[in-house]
Amino acid sequence: MNFEKIGFDYIIDTLDIVSRLGKRTLKSVEFSKDILKLEKEFENLQSVITLLENNPKIYTTLKRKLSALKDIESIINRLSNGYILDDVELFEIKIFSMISQEIYEILSENYKFLAPQNLEKVIDI
Numbered sequence: 500m501n502f503e504k505i506g507f508d509y510i511i512d513t514l515d516i517v518s519r520l521g522k523r524t525l526k527s528v529e530f531s532k533d534i535l536k537l538e539k540e541f542e543n544l545q546s547v548i549t550l551l552e553n554n555p556k557i558y559t560t561l562k563r564k565l566s567a568l569k570d571i572e573s574i575i576n577r578l579s580n581g582y583i584l585d586d587v588e589l590f591e592i593k594i595f596s597m598i599s600q601e602i603y604e605i606l607s608e609n610y611k612f613l614a615p616q617n618l619e620k621v622i623d624i
C-alpha cells in the first residue's frame with residue numbers, strides 16, 4: 500500500500516503527538532491485516548479513550564510527561580556498540596528512565612498493555 504497516496508504522513512502531522520519519539524515510532528509502525536490483532540488493538544484503543552475521557556488529570560499528566568521524553572535511541576545504540584558514555588549521556592538515560600517509570604506507575608495497575616517497561620533497575624544503577 501502506498502501511504503503517500505492515502506496521505507498517511509499528513510494524518511500523522513495533524514495528530515497531537517507530543518514527542519519526537521512518538522512520531523518516529525508511529526511512522527515506523529507496520530500495518531496488519533490480521534483481524535484478531537486489529538480487534539485487540541481496537542479494544543485497547545477504546546480502553547485508552549475511556550481512560551482519557553474519564554480522567555482528564557491523567558491525560559494532562561501523561562501528555563506533560565511524554566512531551567518531556569527525549570529520544571535517546573542514538574545513546575542506546577552507542578552503548579550497545581561498546582561506546583563509553585559521558586556524563587551528559589548517562590544523565591539523559593537517567594532522566595528518560597525516571598520519566599518512563601513515572602508513566603509506568605500511572606498505567607501499570609489498570610492499563611498494563613499501555614504501560615512502558617518497568618525501569619526501576621535502570622534507575623537504581
